[in-house]
Amino acid sequence: xxxxxxxxxxxxxETDAMGVVYHGNYLTWFEIARTDWTRAHGFAYRxxxxxxLLLPVVDITIQYKHPAxxxxxxxxxxxxxxxGPVRLSFEYEIARADEPDRLLVAGTSTHVWVDREWKxxxxxxxxxxxxxxxxxxxxxxx
Numbered sequence: 001x002x003x004x005x006x007x008x009x010x011x012x013x014e015t016d017a018m019g020v021v022y023h024g025n026y027l028t029w030f031e032i033a034r035t036d037w038t039r040a041h042g043f044a045y046r047x048x049x050x051x052x053l054l055l056p057v058v059d060i061t062i063q064y065k066h067p068a069x070x071x072x073x074x075x076x077x078x079x080x081x082x083x084g085p086v087r088l089s090f091e092y093e094i095a096r097a098d099e100p101d102r103l104l105v106a107g108t109s110t111h112v113w114v115d116r117e118w119k120x121x122x123x124x125x126x127x128x129x130x131x132x133x134x135x136x137x138x139x140x141x142x
Contacts, residue, residue, distance in 0.1 A: 002140070003077035004037040007097060010072045020067035026105050027060065030092045033078035034109070037090070041137050043130055051127060054118070055088065055111045062107035073097040074104065080138040085124040085131065087112055 008029055016022045035045050048055070068074050075097050081089040087110060094105040113123045124131045 003079050003093070004033065004040055006033045006036050006076050006078075008032065008074050008076060010068050010070050010074065012070050015070045020069055023062075023064065026062060026064075026094060026107070029074070029076045029094060030060075030062075030078070030090075030107060030109060033076040033092060034090055037078045042133055048127075048130065052116050053121065053123070053127060053130075054114050054116065056114060056118075057109050058112050059110040060107065061109075062105060064105055066102065066104045068094070068096065068104055075100060080134065081108055083134055083138040085113075085122040086120050088123075088134065 006029075010021055014021050014025045038045055038048075045055075073096065074094055077093040077095075078090055081091040083089075089108055089110045092105070092107045092109070093103055095101065095103055113121050113126070115121050115126075123134075
């Protein structure tokens with residue numbers, strides 16, 4: 001099972017008074033990995049939105065296991081967890097680059113395809129090319 005990975009260096013402003021990464025920043029890193037994953041599979045979010053499709057988050061889970069700290073280099077891993085014609089879920093892992101097997105954070109995000117009026121759409125009908133590309137990636141568990 002392969003993951004798409006992006007590397008992030010923890011910036012000082014991402015830490016809190018305890019010297020660890022503020023919990024909400026991990027969600028931003030999830031989004032960075034997800035949008036990079038999408039681009040790597042041939043569909044930039046901007047291009048998808050230009051076709052009238054939006055992919056809002058409807059559910060998110062996150063488990064904090066160990067903290068990241070200022071100037072740590074972390075690897076954010078992302079892949080498709082589940083794919084349906086209306087819903088799409090991703091899973092994520094975050095680890096320090098120098099300790100890739102020591103999980104800092106794990107999580108999932110679930111999204112629903114909607115049009116510009118925020119009405120759910122079946123991606124398989126609205127954009128079959130995108131649905132096919134996502135289906136192929138999901139089969140490879142990338």
